[in-house]
Amino acid sequence: MLIMSRWLSELAANVPEYSIMEIAKYASAYRAEDMVYLNIGEPDFDTPGYIREKAIEAIQSGKTHYTPDSGIVELREAIAKKLRLENNLNYSVDDITVVSGSQEGISVVTQALLNHGDEVILSDPYYPSYTQNIWLRGAKPVFVPLRAENGFQMMAEDVEKAVTDKTKAIVIVSPNNPTGGVQSLEQLKAIAEIAIKHDLVVISDEIYEYIVYDGQTHHSIGSLPGMLERTITQNGFSKSYAMTGWRIGYLATPRELTPKIQEIHRATVICPPSVSQYAALAAITGPQDSVRRMVDEFSRRREFIVKRLREIPHVNVAAPSGAFYAFPDFSDYTNDDKALAKNLIKHAHVVTVHGSGFGELGRGHLRISFAASLSKLEEGLNRIEDYLRKNWPEKFT
Ligand SMILES: Cc1ncc(COP(=O)(O)O)c(C=O)c1O
The missing domain is CATH 3.90.1150.10 (Aspartate Aminotransferase, domain 1)
Structure with a gap:
């Protein structure tokens, strides 16, 4: 409209x-x-009962104030540990920012990275929040196809063709909304090579990481050699723990980006919701x-x-x-x-x-x-x- x-x-x-x-x-x-x-x-x-109970405890004990803007330290530590143990991602605790849902993450990251006229490589089909946020920064999505015959994967050869001298970033959403595609390690490695060759930043949206089928394995592109320092890993609690309404997620960012990412996050929300942070802490540290x-x-x-x-x-x-x-x-x-x-x-x-x-x-x-x-x-x-x-x-x- x-x-x-x-x-x-x-x-x-x-x-x-x-x-x-x-x-x-x-x-x-x-x-x-x-x-x-x-x-x-x-x-x-x-949302599982043990998570709700911890949130109620947080309310009852008065944990209802602003928190540190990037999130309570216990949660950031738990996230850094989870990323290290499960995803082989060695981000420092300082580079974890707890956000008000991954959707805030998309907004903050696109604000931090994009100038007018920059190009971002994005799949078609895509999760619409990406096109909206790229648009709102005056930048341009350049689409690469997801095709059923490739299991709806973003293919490295298509990514390579899409790179121009205006390309700033590649967005990878795996497992994917809306197609259900999951990137293989082989394709991720090939895309990582392209990112390194052209000095691009990768935004890896892993919010569906636990929801994979038929023995498929989720891989984090940031764990590949030379990638941690150019990968923003986005994740959240909405899908894995049925916590959509709590509005809680996180960004893990390369050191050189973290201060400005956190500045923009602070300007946007001050801090993520306090009670939801305690719920997220219970989710990540509790029984799975x-x-x-x-x-x-x-x-x-x-x-x-x-x-x-x-x-x-x-x-x-x-x-x-x-x-x-x-x-x-x-x-x-x-x-x-x-x-x-x-x-x-x-x-x-x-x-x-x-x-x-x-x-x-x-x-x-x-x-x-x-x-x-x-x-x-x-x-x-x-x-x-x-x-x-x-x-x-x-x-x-
Ligand atoms: C690919 C993808 N990224 C991010 C989000 C936003 O999730 P959150 O609830 O953490 O803001 C969604 C929600 O549907 C999604 O599908």
């Missing part, structure tokens, strides 16, 4: 729309109790079996959704390697995926997100979240199939 106001900056007036919210807004006009929501980008589980249980449940749903989508004629779907989204291709039915998503809401009462809202290569696709119960998934997919059958009967003969 183009808003014309003489007060808005040119960049703000033209900021690309957030596809996920656009479709949620459209769906809100319809009766909620009828609707099956497969558009939601957050775990449908409650609730994470495993969630991932097991996502895994069962993933199996179901892929099998069920493959039963629908002319729908092509690659099994996601990570995260909790399937990204099926409906282009044999229509390329107007936005109309399809809206019609599914209006006529079939099932909410998905149009693929083109995540970039041009998403056209013809829908993002279907399986952060919904198996029974909801079953109902939603039955409705999608019925809608297709009614409108394209010839595809079902």
